[in-house]
Amino acid sequence: MADTFDLIYEQVRKIPRGRVSTYGAVAAMAGNPRWPRVVGFALHVNPEPGAIPCHRVVNRFGGLSEAFAFGGVNMQRILLEEEGVTFLPDGRVDLSKHLWPDTK
DNA sequence: TTAATGACCTATC
DNA sequence: CGATAGGCCATTA
Numbered sequence: 001m002a003d004t005f006d007l008i009y010e011q012v013r014k015i016p017r018g019r020v021s022t023y024g025a026v027a028a029m030a031g032n033p034r035w036p037r038v039v040g041f042a043l044h045v046n047p048e049p050g051a052i053p054c055h056r057v058v059n060r061f062g063g064l065s066e067a068f069a070f071g072g073v074n075m076q077r078i079l080l081e082e083e084g085v086t087f088l089p090d091g092r093v094d095l096s097k098h099l100w101p102d103t104k
Numbered sequence: 105t106t107a108a109t110g111a112c113c114t115a116t117c
Numbered sequence: 118c119g120a121t122a123g124g125c126c127a128t129t130a
Binding site for chain 1: 124125126127128
């Protein structure tokens with residue numbers, strides 16, 4: 001059942017606080033660099049919203065998702081800000097400062 | 105069962 | 118270097 005999803009959830013759960021990761025990165029870390037779309041679906045299902053911080057997962061542009069499963073997109077922005085994430089005036093997350101893992 | 109779509113990304117020209 | 122096109126997995130209808 002939760003075989004492919006479990007890997008994704010595991011990766012998302014490993015995301016440190018105050019940091020954001022991308023679907024492609026999570027998928028790649030999960031062991032499948034061709035699941036960015038499945039990752040989105042996995043988070044869409046979000047069977048454990050209390051253990052799967054989807055708000056820490058953003059797309060390659062740093063833009064959050066519009067179909068947030070927690071309660072609201074604005075709530076996601078607050079959560080990230082509370083965690084210490086910086087938001088750009090464009091409404092995107094500063095991947096250059098919170099992208100995880102830090103590609104350096 | 106087949107077909108289409110989707111919280112996307114990577115590769116190539 | 119920059120831009121464009123296509124493709125992959127899974128799910129749902």
